[in-house]
Amino acid sequence: MSDNNTSGGIGFCGLLTILFIALKLTGYIVWSWWWVLSPLWIPFCLVLGMVLGAIVAMVVAGFLSLAGISIFENRQKITDTLKRWFLKEKNGNS
Numbered sequence: 718m719s720d721n722n723t724s725g726g727i728g729f730c731g732l733l734t735i736l737f738i739a740l741k742l743t744g745y746i747v748w749s750w751w752w753v754l755s756p757l758w759i760p761f762c763l764v765l766g767m768v769l770g771a772i773v774a775m776v777v778a779g780f781l782s783l784a785g786i787s788i789f790e791n792r793q794k795i796t797d798t799l800k801r802w803f804l805k806e807k808n809g810n811s
Contacts, residue, residue: 730756 733756740746
């Protein structure tokens with residue numbers, strides 16, 4: 718006997734998308750199609766933002782590592798290095 722406990726279904730975002738499409742087609746809402754389909758693309762954008770944030774964090778950690786700074790040892794040194802880098806870019810000095 719096989720114990721298949723797979724959860725199928727459309728999910729919250731799918732139901733919301735179907736609801737918005739039905740409301741748009743019946744004329745109850747006059748939103749742009751971008752907003753009607755937003756339950757499909759907003760979660761994707763949130764995940765993409767988290768992935769990009771993680772990549773930025775890894776790049777910053779890599780630069781700090783190249784500068785000889787351990788992110789666990791000296792927070793003040795990290796802060797000073799970041800201030801130097803950002804102030805240098807802001808002032809136009811490269």
